[in-house]
Amino acid sequence: MLSKNYQKRILAIACFVLPVVLILFSLFVGRYDLSFSDILSILIQGQNWNSDLDRAIEYSLIYDIRLPRALLAFIVGGALSISGGALQGMFRNPLVDSGMLGVSAGSGFGACLGIIIFHNFYMTYVLAFCFGILAVLLSYFAGKIYDSAPTVTLVLGGVVISAIFSALISFMKFVADPMEQLPTITFWLMGSLARANFSDMSFALIPIIIGVAGIVLIRWRINVLSLGDKEASTLGVNTGICRAIIIICTAIATAGAVCVSGTIGWVGLIIPHIVRMLVGNDNRVLLPVCISAGGCFLLIVDLIARSIVSTEIPLGVLTALIGGPFFILILKRTKGGGSW
Known part of the structure; x- marks a missing residue:
């Protein structure tokens, strides 16, 4: 048996080496040899x-x-994964991800608005980011209606806000030009990195770095929150402020990722759970590993999406095909209760 220190060293090396190897490998994959x-x-x-x-x-x-696409895939995957892991730790529920707070639906509506009104991808990114943040804020305030069971009401608020923005997305599809705007909206909502370039990466990098850095710095408090509100308060942690910081950081990181990649589901759900089975529930280790694992996962999915058929498959389709069966396995393991 390897010592724990040796195992940690191997894990740290793998978290740095594997992404580099995959990024370099992605430069070889494509129609042009x-x-x-x-x-x-x-x-x-x-x-x-x-x-x-x-x-x-x-x-x-x-x-x-190829290079900006590979880098953006790693950045987006890492942001979605660590955001999902942080929320799962905060809610003490492995069946939660950032999409449940409405950020995906809000960003989708903002993107639709940008495509229809401005016909400009830069404004599409800006509006997708802003409405993603707005959706999370609305979910948070909707969850604050009742003081009891704040995590439950927060999830319910996210479900309601997501439903509202989903309805608005349907309305945007209804009024969009069926020849030009509607195909663009549909393709964006399915998620893709086909338009990836260094300007997109620089636009997404700032909010992602802010959000991810905030999560990493506060990750030890997520361990305390996972004990329960009473226990966390006893240990001197202000649960309300801590929970608000986590939500803001995950919202910023997720909105920054979604605004340039479109809606890519399941990454924030399945990757933290896989990492948790490998390294345990300690968020001090779990969340940094989620960055590497989530980035590598989306890199692999992107390589599959642009290589198995002549036309590119939307990333959201592949992640759903992978995440759906895995979600069933999670339900079987937790017996539908969502417990650890």
Whole structure:
């Protein structure tokens, strides 16, 4: 048997090495074949402006398409995963993710609004982010109607707000131009990284870093919250403020991810649960590992989405096909009670 310190070292190395390996591997995957020497020389030397057209195409393929897409997949997957893990710890329920607070539905409505009114992807990102945050805030205040059982009322508030924004999304589809706007809305709602570039990544990176950093810094308090409100209060933790900080951080991180990737479900549900089965319930270890595991998971799903068929499969479709059966396994394990 390996010692615990040795196991932690192996885990830490894997969390750093595996994403790098997958990102490098993703540079080889695509319709345009590139050799290892071509990719290595482009990564090291960059583009030689005196080279031929093929070299320029290979440079653009790596730096304009494959590399930003791989990095964005890792960032989005990590943000969704750690957000789901933080909320599962706070609610003491492995069947919870950030989508239950309305952020996905709110971001979807904001994106629809941007596509219909502004016809501009930058404004689509801005509105998707803003309405995602708004949906979570509305869910939070709806859950504060009753002081008793705040976690239960918060989830119920999220369900109500999600239903309202889902209805608004349906209305946006109804009034959208069926030839141009409706296909764009439909494809966005299914989730995709097809338009990924470094400008998208920089737009999403700021809120994701803020949200993820806040979760990482407060992750030890999530351990205390998981004991229950009475026990947490006894240990000197202000449960109301702590819960609000967690919700704000997860909302910022999730909205930053969803606004550039569209609606990608199940990542925040299944990845924290898999990591929990590997490393246990200690959020000090669980949440950082969720970043690496969630990013690697979405990287793999994205590679599958753009390689198994001639046309690209939306990421939301694949994550649902994977997450649905896994959700059934979770229900079987928890016997429908949602307990740890």
